[in-house]
Amino acid sequence: MPSKEDHFSIIEHNHDVLKHLTQPVCSNYTDWCVTIIFYMALHFIHAYLAKDDNHPSSHADLQNIIPKDLNLKPLYHKYKHLADDSRKARYDGTMLTVYEMRSQHLSWFKDIQTHVHTLVRTDSSNKYDLYPLFPLS
Amino acid sequence: MQMLTSHSSSDNSYKIRSFGNKDYTDQLIDPFIEMMWFQYSLGNQMLYINRSELSVDTLLASIMKYDPPNKSQWLETNSFWESESMILVGSDLTQAVVISAPRVVPYLRYVEGSKNLSVSPENYYTYKVSKFNNIEAIVFNELDNVKCFKAILSKRDLEVRDKIYDIELEMFEQYPDQKYYFIVDYITKSNELDSLVKNKKVLYLKPSIHAI
Numbered sequence: 001m002p003s004k005e006d007h008f009s010i011i012e013h014n015h016d017v018l019k020h021l022t023q024p025v026c027s028n029y030t031d032w033c034v035t036i037i038f039y040m041a042l043h044f045i046h047a048y049l050a051k052d053d054n055h056p057s058s059h060a061d062l063q064n065i066i067p068k069d070l071n072l073k074p075l076y077h078k079y080k081h082l083a084d085d086s087r088k089a090r091y092d093g094t095m096l097t098v099y100e101m102r103s104q105h106l107s108w109f110k111d112i113q114t115h116v117h118t119l120v121r122t123d124s125s126n127k128y129d130l131y132p133l134f135p136l137s
Numbered sequence: 138m139q140m141l142t143s144h145s146s147s148d149n150s151y152k153i154r155s156f157g158n159k160d161y162t163d164q165l166i167d168p169f170i171e172m173m174w175f176q177y178s179l180g181n182q183m184l185y186i187n188r189s190e191l192s193v194d195t196l197l198a199s200i201m202k203y204d205p206p207n208k209s210q211w212l213e214t215n216s217f218w219e220s221e222s223m224i225l226v227g228s229d230l231t232q233a234v235v236i237s238a239p240r241v242v243p244y245l246r247y248v249e250g251s252k253n254l255s256v257s258p259e260n261y262y263t264y265k266v267s268k269f270n271n272i273e274a275i276v277f278n279e280l281d282n283v284k285c286f287k288a289i290l291s292k293r294d295l296e297v298r299d300k301i302y303d304i305e306l307e308m309f310e311q312y313p314d315q316k317y318y319f320i321v322d323y324i325t326k327s328n329e330l331d332s333l334v335k336n337k338k339v340l341y342l343k344p345s346i347h348a349i
Contacts, residue, residue: 060283060318067309077302084298084321094325104295 001055004120007047014040015128022133030096031089037109037130038086041079044116045072051120059083071119078108098134106130258312262286263340265304269297273330276337283316286340289333290323 002010018036021029042062049056049065056062066072066079082105088094096105113128263275266288274289288301298321305319324330334342 060285060316063318064309064316067306068313073306076306077299080302080305080319080321081295081298087320088322092325 001053002046002050004047004050007043007050011040011043011047011128014043018130018133026134027098030098030101031093033101033134034082034089034096034105035086037105038082040128041082041109041112044113045075045079048072048116048119075112075115078111081105082108082112098136101134102131102136106134258284258308258315258317259286259340261311262304262308265307266301267341269300270294271297272341273324273343274334274339275341276334277340278338283318285318285320287320287322287333287337289330290321293323 014036018033018040021033021036026033045062045066046056048071049069054065056065063080063083066076085094085096085105089096109128109130117127259277266272266275271291271294272288273291276287276289278285290297301319301321305317308315308317308319322333324333
């Protein structure tokens with residue numbers, strides 16, 4: 001099963017894909033950007049769970065773990081917002097504006113990232129700053 | 138609405154009458170319907186709960202526990218009906234229907250929180266979520282012992298989504314032994330709702346109003 005480090009490697013890989021998709025115009029693929037950001041957040045949560053050898057195998061499994069873990073429960077709303085918008089993007093191709101992404105999805109992701117870094121005690125408090133990838137212009 | 142038949146409780150502390158009109162009778166006794174909401178012209182709401190989940194005695198006992206004013210009115214037959222709060226049993230004695238005026242709702246909220254009142258997760262979720270703005274429908278299915286709920290909104294509404302997520306967290310607390318999968322979706326095209334509810338168990342569908 002993936003270790004905490006494995007999940008961080010996946011996050012790095014997803015970030016590379018996100019950088020690719022947001023060039024030259026960040027608004028062209030907001031459906032997939034929302035999905036990638038959701039999966040980056042998901043792998044942060046998985047990284048926290050992996051330290052206790054906990055490896056949920058489905059979205060349903062993870063959804064049932066988060067509310068019952070006192071450390072993860074504060075992330076439930078932000079995680080659900082990302083999950084529901086990602087699902088809408090994947091199944092219906094729903095696009096969002098860059099403004100919405102900056103004010104909502106990047107904020108939710110940042111909070112999840114910061115919170116998990118606190119839990120797993122890594123040195124980088126905000127390793128992935130996604131805002132430069134979605135400039136308002 | 139018309140009064141149809143009367144039944145008496147075993148201890149004679151209250152009488153229960155079945156209630157309905159020609160339009161609703163079949164739905165009242167339909168054993169497959171667990172919950173429905175009807176908006177009457179007077180603004181009263183009817184909550185329909187399957188009798189197997191709700192004991193009328195338990196409901197009354199739960200209300201009495203909070204020492205409501207005019208307690209005797211809840212137990213006396215005639216004034217019970219006149220208080221605009223009624224507990225009704227369907228003619229086949231399988232369903233209990235509670236009609237509540239707004240002033241009774243605080244007591245029903247206490248009842249909802251009562252550990253003595255057994256309400257299914259489906260009813261709990263539907264009762265709570267259907268009251269929010271922009272809710273078009275709630276659909277449900279169960280797969281591999283996972284109860285899957287999907288709330289369908291008329292638009293992407295983050296404020297309502299946050300409220301629904303609050304209810305989802307309540308579900309995990311109220312029914313800790315149950316496993317769930319929650320989705321909140323929204324409509325982006327006309328006629329999309331039909332495809333979203335088709336072949337699904339519909340727990341709630343926003344009633345439409347047709348001008349005459």
